[in-house]
Amino acid sequence: MKINRYIFMICSTIFFLSTQQKLYGETLRDPVEMRTVPAGEFLMGSKQEEGR
Secondary structure, three states: OHHHHHHHHHHHHHHHHHHHHHHHHHHOOOOOOOOOOOHHHHHHOOOOOOOO
């Protein structure tokens, strides 16, 4: 049962991260210029400062 619990925790974590990334992309998407955030950049939380 421990193995099944770990597999469930891992799968739910991956699903949670994927849904969070989709929500992040939908809420913070710039309508003027469409930018996509790479998965690695999203997970690491490192965003480069852009000069505007």
